[in-house]
Amino acid sequence: MEIIKIENLKKTYQIAKRREGFLNNFKDLIKKEWEYKTALKGIDTSIAEGEIVGYIGPNGAGKSTTIKIMSGILYPSSGNVVVDGIVPYENKRVNAKKISLIAGQKSNLYWDLPIIDTFQLMKRIYKISDSLYKHNLDLFCETLDIKPLLNIPTRQLSLGQRMRADFAVSMLHNPKIVYLDEPTIGLDVVAKDRIREFIKSINDSRNTTIIITSHDIVDIEKICDRVIIIDNGELIYSGDIKTLKEQYSNKNCIMHVKFDGNVESLSLENYIIEKDEDGFCIYFDRTINTPSQILYKLLEDGKKIFDFTLTEPSLEDTIKMIYKNGCLSNINL
Ligand SMILES: Nc1ncnc2c1ncn2[C@@H]1O[C@H](COP(=O)(O)OP(=O)(O)OP(=O)(O)O)[C@@H](O)[C@H]1O
Ligand SMILES: [Mg+2]
Secondary structure (H helix, E strand, O other), X not given: OEEEEEEEEEXXXXXXXXXOOHHHHHHHHHOOOEEEEEEEEEEEEEEEOOOEEEXXXXXXOOHHHHHHHHOOOOOOOEEEEEEOOEOXXXXXXXXXXXXXXXXXXXOOOOOOOEHHHHHHHHHHHOOOOHHHHHHHHHHHHHHOOOHHXXXXXXXXXXXXXXXXXXXXXXXXXXXXXXXXXXXXXXXXXXHHHHHHHHHHHHHHHHOOEEEXXXXXXXXXXXXXXXXXEEEOOXXXXXXXXXXXXXXXXXXXXXXXXXXXXXXXXXXXXXXXXXXXXXXXXXXXXXXXXXXXXXXXXXXXOOOOEEEEEEEOOOHHHHHHHHHHHOOOHHHOO
């Protein structure tokens, strides 16, 4: 069942121009000039209940803007967003009870208070029952190992400790939908793994819908069922990771060939070939050519093959290529 529906979502920011120099600063105060930045150019997508979706794209693509609109913080310029039956930015209170937003860059904890105080404050704000509060606190103390941190003010916590506490406080009210904006940024590999496991366990045990943005492809690969890729405010892919990987890998196979003796150059019609220290990389499309065809051509050409290996691009290579090309059609998916 669909829990989030986004139709033709557009967002243009209006930014006050600021010019250099004291006199110009003064002029800007009296008469403002504006410029406009279109962050979202018409996004259409939907997310099913219980899905974990990776929302990815290069810097400035519009990910955080979309998340802010979905979570009710920002108004769009046009388009429709419905989250669990309501328009989030028009029903902020109702929406806030159902969701949680965790941003790696910004904490949900009060900076000077021991974290247990923020927990209790949240209990009151969200009107969490005593039994649910106790149940969740015990659970998070165990799964996120936050018990030793409860009486420490946020400002004294390390980034990894703070993130664990942030996750706990944001999940206290059992949100139905969780938005994660770069939740593992700056964390070490162990801390990242712990957070990933926690995200998965929340999704498994509570069927929580999770939308995650991250520049760490391992986050996406390990956690997500599906990815939505946006670039420059436009949606360029929506589908499962396996399909993305398979289709791309099929079309971008690399055969590395080493020859007996010194081979200075190699030319094969319709193949991209690069020379490296100990051989040649031949790029080919597996849907058109097979490795044996290439080998046969080389042998026919009188080359003595010493060794060869086949490699497929990783998901990270795929994503890099997609970001670099700007759209999937350019890389011939
Ligand atoms: N408050 C704002 N005022 C003006 N422009 C903004 C504002 N917030 C974002 N933008 C612009 O909108 C575009 C999209 O920004 P957004 O933060 O959504 O990107 P992002 O995909 O989250 O990028 P990143 O991966 O760097 O976090 C950028 O060009 C950014 O400069
Ligand atoms: Mg962002």
